[in-house]
Amino acid sequence: MTLKHSCSRRRGRVEYVLALALALTGCAGEVAHDAATAAIAVPLGLPVMPHPPDNPPTAVRIELGRKVFFDRRLSFNGTMSCGMCHVPDQGFTANELRMAIGNEGATVRRNAPTVLNVGYHPRLFHDGREGELEVQVWGPFLAHNEMANPSIGHVLDKLRTLPDYQGAFEHAFDGRGPTVETVGQALASYQRSLVSANSRFDRYRYGRDETALTVQEQQGLELFAGKGRCTTCHTMGEQSALFSDFRYHNTGIGWLSGLPRPLVEVQLVPGLQTTMTAERIDSIGEKVPSDVGRFEITLDPDDRWAYKTPMLRNVALTAPYMHDGSLPTLEAVVDFYDRGGGGAPDQSPLIVPLHLGDDEKAALVAFLRALTGEHQRWVDEGLRQSTFMTTLNPITESGPAVPAPHGR
Numbered sequence: 540m541t542l543k544h545s546c547s548r549r550r551g552r553v554e555y556v557l558a559l560a561l562a563l564t565g566c567a568g569e570v571a572h573d574a575a576t577a578a579i580a581v582p583l584g585l586p587v588m589p590h591p592p593d594n595p596p597t598a599v600r601i602e603l604g605r606k607v608f609f610d611r612r613l614s615f616n617g618t619m620s621c622g623m624c625h626v627p628d629q630g631f632t633a634n635e636l637r638m639a640i641g642n643e644g645a646t647v648r649r650n651a652p653t654v655l656n657v658g659y660h661p662r663l664f665h666d667g668r669e670g671e672l673e674v675q676v677w678g679p680f681l682a683h684n685e686m687a688n689p690s691i692g693h694v695l696d697k698l699r700t701l702p703d704y705q706g707a708f709e710h711a712f713d714g715r716g717p718t719v720e721t722v723g724q725a726l727a728s729y730q731r732s733l734v735s736a737n738s739r740f741d742r743y744r745y746g747r748d749e750t751a752l753t754v755q756e757q758q759g760l761e762l763f764a765g766k767g768r769c770t771t772c773h774t775m776g777e778q779s780a781l782f783s784d785f786r787y788h789n790t791g792i793g794w795l796s797g798l799p800r801p802l803v804e805v806q807l808v809p810g811l812q813t814t815m816t817a818e819r820i821d822s823i824g825e826k827v828p829s830d831v832g833r834f835e836i837t838l839d840p841d842d843r844w845a846y847k848t849p850m851l852r853n854v855a856l857t858a859p860y861m862h863d864g865s866l867p868t869l870e871a872v873v874d875f876y877d878r879g880g881g882g883a884p885d886q887s888p889l890i891v892p893l894h895l896g897d898d899e900k901a902a903l904v905a906f907l908r909a910l911t912g913e914h915q916r917w918v919d920e921g922l923r924q925s926t927f928m929t930t931l932n933p934i935t936e937s938g939p940a941v942p943a944p945h946g947r
Contacts, residue, residue, distance in 0.1 A: 581734060581736075582734055582735070582736035582737040582741070582912065582913060583736055583737040583741045583742065583745055583746055584736035584737060584738065584740070584741030584744075584745050584779055584780060584912070585656070585659075585734060585736040585779050585781075586659075586776075586778070586779040586781070588658050588659065588731055588734065589658070589659075590658070590727075590731060591671075591673065594673060594724045594727060594728065596728055596731060596732065597711070597728070599710060599711045600711045600712075600724065600725050600728035600729075601728045601729050601732045602729075603707055603708065603711045603725045603728075603729075604724075604725035604726045604727070604728045604729025604730070605729045605920065605921075605924060606707075606924065607621075607722065607725055607726055607729075608620065608621045608622055608625075608726060608729055608730075608924075609621070609622040609921065609924040611623070612697065612701065613680070613686065613688075613694060613697060613698070614642065614686035614687060614688065615642065615686060615687040615688045615689065615693075616642065616643070616687070618642075619641060619642060619685070619686050619687075620686075621676070621679065621726070622921060622924075624639045624640075624641075624647070624651040625651060625653070625654045626921075627917065627918040627919075627920075627921025627922050628918050628921075628922060629856065629857075630653050630655065630853050630856030630857040631653045631654045631655050631733065631917075631921075632650075632651045632652060632653045632856075632857045633651045634857075634858055634859070635808075636650075636651070636864065637650060637806060637859050637863060637864030637865065638650055638863060638864055639651040639685075641682070641684045641685035641686065641687070642683065642684060642685060642686060642687035643687075645683070645684035645685075646684065646828075647682075647684055647685055648684075648828055648830055649665050649830065649862050649863060649864075650665075650859065650860075650861065650862055650863060650864035652665065652849060652857075653850075653853060653856075653857045654730050654733055655733050655734075655735045655852065655853055655912075655914060655917070656733065656734060656735055656736075656781075656850055656852055657672070657730050657731075657733065658672060658727075658730060658731035658733075658734075659781050659850070660672075660783075660785065660847075660850075661785050662785065662847070663675045664678070664847075665832070665846045665847055665862040666787075666832055666833050666835060666836050666846065666847070667787060667833060667836065667847050668835075668836045671723075671727075672723075672726075672727040672730060672731065673720070673723040673724050673727045674719075674723050675723070675727075676722070676723055676726045676727075677691065677719070677723065680694055691719055694722070695717050695718065695719070695722070698717035698722070699716065699717055704717070708721050708722075708725070711725060712724070712725075732917075733914070733917050734914075735852060735853055735912035735913060735914035735917070736852065736912040736913070737912055737913045738852070738909060738910050738911055738912040738913075739751045739752055739756075739909045739911075740752065740756075740760070740780075740906070740909045740910050741780075741912070743757075743760075743909075744760075744775075744780070745778070745779070752906075752909055753905070755901070755902050755905045756902070756905045756906045756908075756909045757906075758899075758902040758906075759902035759903045759904070759905050759906025759907070759909075760906050762895070762899055762902060762903050762906070763903060763906055763907075766893065766895070766899070767876075767893060767895065767899075767903055768889070768891070768893065769876075769903075771889050772784050772786070772788060772848045772889065773848065773850075773851050781850055781852075782850045782851035782852060782910070783847075783848045783849060783850045783851070784848050785847060785848060786847070786848055787832070787833040787842060787845040787846060787847055787848075788845055788846070788848060788887040788889065788890070789832070789843065789844045789845045789846075789883055789885055789886050789887050790844075790846075790861075790875075790876075790880045790881060790883075790886065790887065790890055791844070791880040791881020791882050791883035791886045791890070792844075792861045792862070792863065792865060792866075792875070792880070792881050793830060793831065793832050793843075793844030793845075793846065793862065793863070793881075793883075794843075794844045794881055794882075794883035794884075794885075794886070795865075795881040795882075795883070796830070796863055796865060797829065797830075797831075797844075799817070800817060801816060801817065802814045802815070802816060802817075803815055803816070803817050803820055805820070830862075830863070831843050831844055832844045832845045832846045832862070833845040833846065833847075841885070843885060844883060844885070845887075846861075846862040851907065851910055852910050852911075852912055853910065853911050853912055853914070854869065854907050854910055855869065855907060855908040855910070855911050856911060860872050869904045869907050869908070870900070870904055873895070873900050873903050873904055874900070876890065876893060877892065877893045877894070877895045877900065878892060879891050879892035879893070
């Protein structure tokens, strides 16, 4: 989306933001007079956040979406919410689990990706099966192994009968109640508000602060863009960086997971593993379904075991890694790519052995840790609401304020 610079045209396609009337200096008067518009500041290092013309960000839609995101009652048995797999103080992912767990302990087959900065993704999920944030949520709502609702109507009926939602959708959407469209728009509005940047890397590269990175981290940046070949897929721009080409690549990790193994590593608790035979696991647990990645969407043989390139912002917070959570640490990820990936027969030719030394690996990991951005406000708000089952009054006529992120 190209940002329009005339104040008279900001109503239809506003700059994505976090605080009323703070970001659009010089146009704040008009923004403040438009009750439907929430002005939201984009942190250093990120481009303008795109949004559909029919779903501009507003304070009341963001707050309603946050309520829905953390409401367990909207799963079939009242135990699951979006926030159960996208935990605020775990980088909006789930550090304890390789693969997400859904309704009554069912495996979700893949690692839960972070939803920080998810609004920049042109397509959603590891396999890119969904192209619009406004409709993405209906997948988890209806999947038998996630929130397990039997139908769209079941979710909408529940929202229409819960007393604390009475009038909330109507207030946020010009008189429209809970529908397939408005539920998706509310959740998309909240998720687009989860921006995180202004990391030390951003202050070094885009803020021109040469002291923001240590000497080791600067070496890691050079490796990231050079010998390490990371920017081949995790791209950086001159004015901003999303650290993803948003394409699909076969790194070999999916192929490896499908190979027969006599012994399987099992995580007992975070940081403690043991091994069991595959036969023993099959006898006591649910068999994890096969996973061939993007191929399941396109049926193109070239897409077997190909998964979307993730963004790397806040990557230090979002372990374990890869689509199946099979690599527990950043060090393990660097070792994997240093070896040249998993060695699949149809692996991407972009992935080759790197021959990094130990000091170079350490520098690369140090740089990746410097990509952690500012987002504590989202964590605090999420933790407050994730315990919420909910007894609040309907959203008031004035709607909640959207304060600025820390440091803005």
